Amino acid sequence: MSGAFRIPAAGRLKQAKTARFSFDGQSYAGVEGDTLASALLANGVHLVGRSFKYHRPRGVLSAGAEEPNALVQIVRDDARKTPNVRATVQELYDGLAANSQNRWPSLSFDVSAVNDLASPLFSAGFYYKTFMWPKAAWKSLYEPKIREAAGLGISPDRPDPDHYSSRYAHCDVLVLGGGAAGIAAALAAAETGVSVILADEQAKFGGSLRFESGAMIDGQDGFAWAQAAVAKLAAMGNVRVLSRTTAFGYYAQNFVGLVERVSDHLKAPGHDLPRERLWQVRAKRVMLASGAIERHMVFANNDRPGIMLAGAARTYLNQYGVAVGRNVGVYTANDSAYAAAIDLKKAGVNVAAIVDLRDNPTGPVIDEARALGIEINFGRAVIRAGGKLRVSSMTVQPKNGGGERTIPVDAILMSAGWTPSVHLFSQSRGKVAFNDETKRFVPGTYAQDCVSVGACNGTDGLSATLDEAYAAGAKAAKDAGAKDASTKTGKGAKPKVDASESWSRGMLGAAPGAGPDTTVKAFVDFQNDVTAKDIRQAVHEGMRSIEHVKRFTTNGMATDQGKTSNMHGLAIAAETLGKPIPEVGLTTFRAPYTPVTFGAIVSHARGPLFDPTRKTAIHPWAEAQGAVFEDVGQWKRAWYFPKAGEDMHKAVDRECVAVRNKAGLFDASTLGKIEVVGPDAAKFMELLYTNPWEKLEPGRCRYGIMLREDGFIYDDGVVGRLAPDRFHVTTTTGGAPRVMNHMEDYLQTEFPHLNVWLTSITEQWAVIAVQGPKSRDIIAPLVEGIDMSDEALPHMSVREGKICGVPTRLFRMSFTGERGFEVNVPADYGQAVWEALWAEGQKHGATAYGTESMHVLRAEKGYIIVGQDTDGTVTPNDAGLDWAVGKKKADFVGIRGLMRPDLVAKGRKQLVGLKTKDPKVVLEEGAQIVEDPKQPIPMKMIGHVTSSYWSENCGRSIALALVTGGRDRMGDTLYVPMPNGVIEVEVTGMVFFDETGGRLNG
Amino acid sequence: MLLIRCPYCEEERPELEFRNAGEAHIARSANMAGESDDDFEKFFFIRSNPKGIIYERWRHMHGCARFFNAVRDTVTDKFVMTYKAGEPKPSKLPKNSNEVVAK
Amino acid sequence: MAKAAAKTAATASSSAERRPALAGRSTSATGVKVEVLPPAERMSLRAPEASLAALSKALGVTLPKAPKTSASKAGRTALWLGPDEWLVIDEAGKDPLADCAGVSALHSSVGVSHRNIAISVAGPAAEAAINSGCPQDLSLVAFPVGAGSRTILGKVEIVLLRTAEDAFRVECWRSFSDYVFTFLSEGARDAAG
């Protein structure tokens, strides 16, 4: 048995298997194909949640994505707890466990429901007017209490073991919504042969055909027709059918984001299945067939569990075979609720009465209801509902006042009319237009290549809908490039409507009994507890824009984003302002249409795919040696190579000493490398770097500085001239991509007349720096075809030849101040050549060193690191590199920027060395420098420490700093105030080791 | 994500392949060193930032790698046209463009 | 001292071992196999229109001039990457760089054999696997056999070449290969589902 309220003869789940589930620990039976909501209702459970502010008991309002009340926490296991799941959307599976939210200690007895009693105090925006005294209490008392009370579900507290996937797709026609309109549109488009994607948020296609028992298409029941038509579409090679797939965002140029719920409905999803799949579809034409959403009636206590939308009750009956009560009342302002009453009555449910606001409506459904013996009350209003945890009665009164009559009921079905779902249309930047006759906003002006069909377009009736959708589908296909739509119709034919239902109209705003003269709680927005009087109050307080009303009352800002409440709120505001609805205007519809998991949006970009981890060819060797790595941009670089028992400082001290006394090997592969080739290569280099290049001889190298046009240092690196028309340029590791882009920009757009081309060769070459007095001895035995003598290969030169039998570009250069080389070899040979050099190095006492030692060694020599010793506000002169600026050059990028008044003014910050008075004290990088340490705060800071290290080679600490007028302060004493005392420093030159530079040839 | 027609690839490609490169038709002076401070400020800092039609540069970074120019409406983000680098600023825009024409 | 080192050493050993990234890695899912391809010779070629005839002749393959196309002959493929840019891939072990060395017509040829690695994605679900992270339209109409293009996969740049209706060659830079392989593996798993 799957619930006492299951009607054996009704619904489409008759043969379905039983599925056990639990709610708040209580076990129930449902059937496969149920939603959690239908299964709960089948078991007579209406109380499923508590509202946000007043903690009022709430039941199921709807049967779809618009649900504001029935939000639950689904718990698959400890790591898979999902908050705020709409029970009306969650499909049942055997073993599903759900808990109610936002209540304590239990759903039926919630302590915070005291808020409801105090609700007169908690009027709209009350928090803006209080909690201000005493001042400190906001942070310590009020806010923590408010935060505790707020929120709905509970965030997961463990990493999510599920995975999510994504897919880009392109199609000619994308149809959003798989009701009658969407299916007809897809059929018409697909028959022309163009590519079609049809998506619907439900597990089953059909939209309102799921509950419209009166629809007959092509001789069969409407729902059956929908299933057959979708099966036919799915079998076509040019069509992709996506169920459980919600289009959540409509972006520029027909780019639509959809989420497919792949496995949340499965008892035990396979490991390979993603939980959800993000579809990002670019369509030539988009067809919006998103239907309409029923509105509730706004009357006192309209939120009591058991009160729901009439269409929802009908869906529960006709799709799921569930009666939402045994003795139901109906409150309506349009025809559609009659159909619900009729279906329920025919299924054996007692319909206590229909209360219709309208005075004397006529029509077949009314006649039929009357014929079935249902009591109908025209011109009357339900002025209040009775009951608390479940509705127990409805009190009826003539709408213009008069005697009250209370009718016992256990459910109320209500319908104020249907609101076209223009969300996606509006997201596409289309402008809606208000139809005064039907009181609906419908698509007006289109901004993209899309078209709306069916109920979302304000089209009423199945016949008209199918006509419109089928024609529009064919046209969309034609517009998207179908050969000739008319000749292809032989394949299929427009679906023929044999029987249909039709309704429109209804009412907006508060119903009689909840008008301006009352103080009843007639809810407009259920989840956020916004009542009609809250909206009126907002207007009285000067909120004249609907956006202000929305923000002040929070109407429409709950997890349902106002799908049922926006139009009512607008109507009440308009009435209070005394303005027509379109003048007050609609609030903006924003993506997403329904909430989308972060996981789906992130999809693959988690863990190893969050961001690429770049490793050099030599990385495996360093890893095997126990190197510690640091992140530099996306690269992992060997930071230091600790031996057993060494901490970072000991390892670095050892590495630094070894390099200066013997030799060291360093993996410099991450440095950016660009090959500049062409007859105008030197001319181009002249323009992009501050230095002169024309006269650099092939085989020689030069340290180059690149500026931005504003004159500030952008990048630097050693450049080797391989041939008159070929340069091998190196850049900083982090700068490689932007330097390449910068160079391409100038080459393509400012200097396109130059015959030169740029190729990134960063990853072509692994680079092994061999530095130290023994460096040549280590390399030489492995090299072929290169004269390694100082005469033939002086400092700052480059040769091509072979090493270990493979090609090399061998640079004689140094970033340590020692005799040094950088061995470039094709990347796949990098590790083998490194190993060969390492083996050779072992004969000479060489060490491997990492980036930290590299930093120390270069700082001992006063070599700068762009991005550390410079920060985007430093000129070559500031950095002491004026010598690298070609004074005779007529042009280079940055030449004019350098001349600006502030860049040539006195008192700029200049890079200098600092020595602490106590040589053992190592300054902190980023520490600030002052002249007078005794001044009060705020102090006048004149610079900061950019680089600072313990130098084992110097036997003391060393530092570089940017200091105002630094070069005029040589020998001065300055101060670095730290939290635990002031450090005295002396301003010095930037070279701390081997000032004459003799060791370059040592 | 925008869809951008690359004039070199001769087709529309997803924005992820492109990088915007700022306002177009701001020529770098042939005599850069001789520019005044005001001219340099105009060249490097001042931008039209139009609400309406913008002439801008893009690079098909992860496609053909070419820089090119585009005309786009900054209110709707719709492209009016794209054209190759070095081609003159169009004196007339195609008919489908917004009437908000740049000064 | 200088003298001692001046002479080229005789100990220069035989060729260093080549260790390509990801060598031998492959993964299969229903309908698609992702596999790292063996090393190949590669060259980035840049040239103006006027030089194309001479370069085509030297390379033995006609450099394509239409966007998003490629030309193949005898194990050598030239992909149009831009209006003056081609990626030449030789899987037959012949170095295109050497073939261009003697061409006097204006051009830039730069060896990038080790810069890239190639991954094959093959099977009926190959297109879907790549579309897990590539935003281009890869339908046969838009991206036919022989089509080649630089594009995006997830957060990195790739060069994509369709070698058959259900087979692609994905090229990426060496240090991105682990990311690309992992991405394609995830894409393949999902495309199979």
Place this chain on the structure above:
Amino acid sequence: MKKYSVFAIAREAMRGHKGWEEQWSSPEPKKEYDVIIVGAGGHGLATAYYLATEHGITNVAVLEKGWLGGGNTGRNTTIIRSNYLYDESAGIYDHALKLWDGLSQELNYNVMYSARGVMMLAHNVHDIQVLKRHVHANRLNGIDNEWLSPEQAKEFCPPLNISKEARYPVVGAALQRRGGTARHDAVAWGYARGASARGVHIIQNCEVTGVKRAANGAVMGVETSRGFIGAKKVGVVAAGHSSVIMNMAGVRMPLESYPLQALVSEPVKPVVPCVIMSNTVHAYISQSDKGELVIGAGTDQYVSYSQTGGLHILQHTLDAICEMFPIFTRMKMLRSWGGIVDVTPDRSPILAKTPVPGLYVNCGWGTGGFKATPGSGNVFAHTIARDDPHPINAPFTIERFRTGRLIDEAAAAAVAH
């Protein structure tokens, strides 16, 4: 202006909340005002408020093309902090922070300034260098900012992932405890109420279409969708539209306007106790009093006034959020939106007199203007009232781009080496 208090609420509760007066009036525009402020966002309304309260200038109109507070004020992620590097920036942001503390009482409007702490994460050695430079500079400027170990960071924000296995592990953090958030709408409404009560006219649905200048070049007033309105002083505080208005006066600006997106999750019980920012993985997150995770995304790459942006921008943001907080993949994005931010070349604002007599501009706040609202309005009011900048905003001139005296906070964060 009737005072708000818990007693007022109790009194109103007795009569169905029908006795509240309008928070601000909606008058018809007069022909002329002493000062016109273009733009009724937080900065513009604060300017009007301080003109009235500190300078006795109440014959002021604030013109707004839409609804007040509807621009970036109502669209931002409400992060408040003052731990900027340069003295100039620290000066103005800390001036603002001091005003935030006490603003609710000053305005008699609960703006919910919540000093829950702003924590900026370091993920590598370079980040440490940059953030420590900030910490030290802030300390000597008298601005609180302290260095935390990863463990201390996690203690302050328990859901933070500090695993060393993360792609970019957290290696430290800088925490400004006085930093936090405030309720954005309340800031606009509180200032509007305060200004309106003192006689300022807030005129909504009134779009400025031209700036009228006299023969001598001085400002005479503005053309609007509701006719010409005269004033000898006009302050432009139009955020993303500032350059559009300035162009009307013939002043070309060093500004570009970009889409900036943000999003919130569905509300959940308290889980993120502070504000977390990471420049390296590009993510900003806090949790609102309502329980929504409030997440700031990056800008799109192109100039746009569309107030929309690409899905891929949100993807990159959520990638980063889920990298820092792997527990959040099952959370859901509830709402996303876009604003238009005006960005200067050095990412610092312009808050100054202009070459046009009587015309003042307050713009270029980029992605971080909300935090400056009280301070910005306060010194801009001074600048307009005295026709002379306050010492705090004196460095934020237009001319700095010509001379090169930039206040380059972005450059100071530099780039990886």
